[in-house]
Amino acid sequence: MAAVVGSRRMRRLEAVLIYMVLTGLTLAFLFPLVWVLGLSLKTRLQVFATPPLYLWWPTFENYVDVLTRADFGRAFLNTMIVSTSAVILSLCVGAPAAYAFARFPFTGRSFLFFALLVMRMLPPIAVLVPMYVLFSKLGLATTRFSVVLAYTTFSLPLVVWIMRGYFEDLPVELEEAAWIDGASRIGTFLYIILPLSRPGLVACSILCLQLAWNDFLFAAVLTNNASQTLPVLMAAFNAGDSGMDWGGLTASGMLVILPVVVFSFLAQRHLVAGLSSGAVKG
Amino acid sequence: MVWYGSSSRPAARSVSEVNRPAIVRADRQSPGWRSRHIQLDRYFVQATVLPALLVMVCVFGLPLTFSLYLSFTGWAPDQALFTGRFVGLANYQDLLTDPAFTGALGKTFGYTAAAVAAQMGLGLAIALLLNVDLPGMRFFRTALIVPMMITPIVGALCWKLLLDPSHGVFNLWIGQQIVWLGRSDTALAAIWVVAVWQSTTYVTLILLAGLRSLPSEPFEAAMIDGASRRQAFWHVTLPLLRPYLLVAMLLRTIFEFRAFDNIYAMTGGGPANATMVLSMYTYLMSFVQFDFSLGAAASWLMLLMAMLMCLFFIAVIRRREAL
DSSP: OOOOOSOHHHHHHHHHHHHHHHHHHHHHHHHHHHHHHHHHTSOHHHHTOSSOOOSOOOOOHHHHHHHHOHHHHHHHHHHHHHHHHHHHHHHHHHHHHHHHHHHOOOTTHHHHHHHHHHHHHSOHHHHHHHHHHHHHHTTOTTSHHHHHHHHHHHHHHHHHHHHHHHHHHSOHHHHHHHHHTTOOHHHHIIIIIHHHTHHHHHHHHHHHHHHHHHOOHHHHHHOOTTTOOHHHHHHHHTSSSTTOOHHHHHHHHHHHHHHHHHHHHHTGGGHHHHHTTTSSOO | OTTTOOOSOHHHHHHHHHHSOHHHHHHHHSHHHHHHHHHHHHHHHHHHHHHHHHHHIIIIIHHHHHHHHHHTEEOOTTSOTTOOEEOTTHHHHHHHHOHHHHHHHHHHHHHHHHHHHHHHHHHHHHHHHHTSOOTTHHHHHHHHTHHHHSOHHHHHHHHHHHTOTTTOHHHHHHTOOOOGGGSTTTHHHHHHHHHHHHHHHHHHHHHHHHHHHSOSHHHHHHHHTTOOHHHHIIIIIHHHHHHHHHHHHHHHHHHHHTOOHHHHHHTTTOSTTTTOOHHHHHHHHHHTSOOHHHHHHHHHHHHHHHHHHHHHHHHHHHHHTOO
């Protein structure tokens, strides 16, 4: 839409209008977060001040409280362990499969691919109900391993989708050259294809990590107090209206989203490809 | 073309065929070489696909088969795994005659339609604004996608604080004490607002990628033919953007259909089932009432509906060749 007709003054007026609308939208979209960030930097008295306080000397006491809680550190560690394990498992299993999907015809290829799509699209609660029953009978429920397995239901399809697209875009000539030089299929994959697709691997790890970090439902059902993740701990701050801990809730909320926001900015370029699971190439 | 498998781009395939060194062609003529490589390829495919297949069966195939079985039995959590009594379709019958379930069904569809419609409309508008070639657009794009990226449960809890009856900032501004999340006429609307806030830029990002990829010739042709910008939008931009609009719409539909985190954090399905959607119903049935048979039946009904959407999604996108 490069062609813009109209006089110069009209165009300038239009630009001003667009900036105004976008600024308004940005303020509206960021307001809830900014306000809660403000709440997290207030004392208990300041939080409940009427009318609301707009200018105050920020205090970090809520953050100190949250960070010195034993369960916050443990939940942070659990979240790290569970989400990185899920990503590593999905990458190890998914990337080779994606390569086979991209380069080799085999029986059941399109059926498997359809199954992966369904796996990504189905409501998580539908897998969670039988998974919980099976895991608890097997003695796996409330372990971090069960959460890792549960997370592969969304991270494995994502890895296969994104990496298949990535492998397909690599020129076949590279592999042909390696094969002529006597490299095996596995050697070619490990030493030629994988190093070349590092950006794709990084992108889909970041996306999977973000999804795993943000997950609430699986972790809420499959963990107990010892193995709970950050989002589950967050929801516990919210228990009971009278007992809602505003300081703890706001400070821990900001701490939970900090890594995701930083991460997402790093991966911004890849967001579109990940969102649409490869249906649209961004 | 077993030699290197199928590539999705026929053009690239023919080019590589032309450029392939003569020595490979000579090799391919010898039957022994060829069959040996086909065999090696088969082993390679097995070695790469089987681990993924195993994981899929474990976390997806087996649980779903088990829950299908569970949905046809009456099973209590203290029983051993396969000792449930076979009850036929009784669980499904119970569900479809339960007003809470049928209510949840209606609310899920209504909520999904309303949320997707708002996200599509606002998302398209923002995408069109961001697509104008002006300095600073990167900043706006980055700022606007923040709600989409943050942990959903944290976003929902932020909104719960903002909507708090006595200390929430919205009530302080209007000087009233409206219990937004505790009234059956405002609770679902509040959840809808949060969904629009969270996922509108999801649509924007997909549509922006689409707008960027549109060819400029149709617009130039339309301008030369004297089309107004409004006409160009309706008759050139929208039709060209159609595959992207479809992808965004269907993805949002599938994701709003399974909405859970926001509702759990803000209302828990209440007040008086006003925000009881299918995910919430299935969750409460399974993990609060511990009726896993009914939970399994409800989750299979959800699964079938999601699968239908998925099939529709694939059919539409295949036809549009956006995949």
